[in-house]
Amino acid sequence: MGISEIVSMPVHRSPRFSSQGMDSMITGNLYFGGDFFNRLAKLKTPLVTEVWGEMGDLAAQWLQVEGSSSLLFEIVVKAVELLEVKHCQVLVLCADGTFHRQAYYQAQTLLSRSNGVLRNYQRLNHFLQRVALSDGPVLIGYRDTYLGAEERRLLKLQSNENLVLIPMRLESEPVGIFGLSFDRFHSIEQRLPLAMMFSEQAAQAIQREGLALTEEESAVEIVLALAKALESRDLSTGSHCRRVTRTAEQVALRMGCTFREIQDIRRAALLHDIGKIGIPDQILHKPGPLSEREWAIMRQHPEIGARILRLVHGLTEVARLVLAHHEHYDGSGYPYGLSGDAIPLGARILTVVDAFSAMTTDRIYRPALSYRDAIAELKRCAGTDFDPRVVDVFLEMLKADSDGMEDVG
Known part of the structure; x- marks a missing residue:
């Protein structure tokens, strides 16, 4: 409840x-x-x-x-x-x-x-x-x-x-x-x-x-330290994670998650790309499309991130969400091809918020989409890449709060 x-x-x-x-x-x-x-x-x-x-x-x-x-x-x-x-x-x-x-x-x-x-x-x-x-x-x-x-x-x-x-x-x-x-x-x-x-x-x-x-609350300090480490490695990734964090928290609240679940989702949102610390710079900062081999390396970042977070007391569930944040609702995602409710709800929330933030942000290899185009893409991929219920809640939130679109983007 x-x-x-x-x-x-x-x-x-x-x-x-x-x-x-x-x-x-x-x-x-x-x-x-x-x-x-x-x-x-x-x-x-x-x-x-x-x-x-x-x-x-x-x-x-x-x-x-x-x-x-x-x-x-x-x-x-x-x-x-x-x-x-x-x-x-x-x-x-x-x-x-x-x-x-x-x-x-x-x-x-x-x-x-x-x-x-x-x-x-x-x-x-x-x-x-x-x-x-x-x-x-x-x-x-x-x-x-x-x-x-x-x-x-x-x-x-x-x-x-x-x-x-x-x-x-x-x-x-x-x-x-x-x-x-x-x-x-x-x-x-x-x-x-x-x-x-x-x-x-x-x-x-x-x-x-x-x-x-309690000992578990020391995880707060570790979360903040890891977030700063990520930002020092890649400024754009760090700012992207901060944008995703509060939005994911609000979506989780609207979906009726418990306080503890919201805590885990917020921390997972902040650290969902922490595994990119282990990705070589020439891939992470490449100014063009990645090759098939480079994509194979990039797709390792959820597993790398989960391994890092499992070492921290109190972040076991956060690690589980980070591991699954690139799974797709229809089973076409990675690393394990999970589908539907087999993907943790927190990870399904992260997938939607992360995708919207990524689409509406300039990248070195492509310009940002408009909010209208990004929303159309979320709707088009609901049921395949994204959980339709999460998409509905997320879009309702954007509609209810006109400032929300700026916060997410």
Whole structure:
């Protein structure tokens, strides 16, 4: 049973929180004492001017804090003080899809870490999973019914408090949620750009100090390292994999996959071409069509990639998806000629998203197809190369979100 089947409450987002200006402010990677404060200085708002004096010394304070929990706690304290919210909390995503409250601070109280595991609350965890997979802040008004009394208690919300939940990611990997409670919508709206910067710093703190709660979660670091290794070998392949990653995740969510399945599909999408590390440069970068012998070598990359990933604890299922991402629905693909449902669903999703991205991207040996032509090709090959159900969901997604076509291409 997938996330969309279990959770009946829709995720509510204010359209005002997804403007182009805000999106442009929250892209890129940050680190303590560096880009965060440079970017903050560029936000010409009365609020930034008001708090800049306090923020000026914050980088040095954070860099002196020892230990990730202390660092996260310092971040949530400053977030409460400077954003003027009721409370702030950091929920770290565990390998099993549950969440651990790693830091918490409430205004006008004694400092309290109030850490705890939310593992035994299925309904809340499934809701938080949807938030972690969302593309931006999720807003919950105090009158909304998405959260029941028990879920509000677990999130330490008073009856009249609103909540904004900001998904935290490292590159493509969800690592947790940054939560803020507040009284008035208009006040949090103007502070949201700063709040999102704080959430980015919290995500970096999680990575910096290795807040992995189980051995399996170290796979996140390995996935990111492998992705960077692939990009250093072939820039076009690395950028292609990043484009495929979020799109495959969204298709999997729409097809009712479980949170764990979505995790594996996202990682497989990011690393589906990792086996190209083992392909000779003269083949990988050849400016024209490959010969039959060269194609035979190129077709080895799914098996090479799967062998690499099987060596990493926690990536066994990712390896299985990578191995099958060039199988065709009618059995004409490689390396094993699997067909129909014998091909893992995650691999069938990857095949569609990968093909669309490849078709709509310029290559050294051919120009990109238009979106219209690429869509026509997906429809033509549905039932042969591609699973028709995946094609239908993918095209519905493109139609529902006019920006989706740009994201995929």
